[in-house]
Amino acid sequence: MQDSQFILYSPSEAANSGAGFWSAEDGWTQFDKATPYGVHLRQVLPFPRSAHGDAGWVLVDSILYLSLAREFSVDDDLSQKLDKLDDRYGDRVIAARAELFDGLEIQGVREEHQPGDSAGSCVEVRNEAPQSYSVYVHYKPEGDRGGVECIGDFGGHPRAVAYAQELSKQYGWPVADFVPEEARLPSRASGFSVGHLAVRPMSGQRQVSAQF
Incomplete structure (x- = not known):
């Protein structure tokens, strides 16, 4: 950092x-x-x-930065970087503990600008207006454990779907796609809001409590 x-x-x-x-x-x-x-x-x-x-x-190089680059940069390589995003790290999260999980989710993600905040921004699940798309693995409910953990980030919905289907075939888990049809093309970056479901980055991964 x-x-x-x-x-x-x-x-x-x-x-x-x-x-x-x-x-x-x-x-x-x-x-x-x-x-x-x-x-x-x-x-x-x-x-x-x-x-x-x-x-x-x-x-x-955050999602918000790349989304702003897509909208405002005249550098072709930089402006297309988010669209080409294909970051898969399910092998690190699942590793040898596949028995802890029972499903996969596809969610639209948006990194919101937070004026005056030294943290800079907040990553949220925003299926109605995503900048990018993430795949999450769902924990089996057990004691205090639950929710989901992010295992991949993608600039396009089709890439997220392909990765989820690949893992579904490998582990036999169902896939729940929460992105509505009309939001499967990413939206622009400008503007900001607060609220919705906050997701906190954790060493390149994200965890969030959600219903499956």
Whole structure:
């Protein structure tokens, strides 16, 4: 985490011809000119003024960052990076404990901008307006254990479905796809909200309590 970098983003400033990203030299500017800041500076720098007071941090290479790149970057490779996302880590989560699980879920995911929060953003299950798609493995209810754990992140719904079906065939688990038909193309990044079901990143994986 100490090597992580962040940029400053303001949705209200971005509404002004896309100039919603902070440059130490130019002030609010375009995405590709944003100044990256390290963890230490993120903790001590004051937020710059913005039209609606909505400036906040975005972790470089996070879902929100890549979603913003898809919308605002003129760099073809960067703007297409989220669409090509295919990150599978079920083998690390399931490992030799497949008996703990009984099913798979496909959920739409959105990383919401949180103005003024030093954490920068919050990853949420948002099936009605996803930026990307995740596959979760469902724990068998037992004592205090339950819920699901994320095992893959994808820029497109078809990739998530293919991975879930691959694991379903391997382990004999059913797949529950919670993404409605009309949300199987990812939505754009701009704007922000709070609420819904919060999912906290945990060492590249995510856990969340949910009904299966």
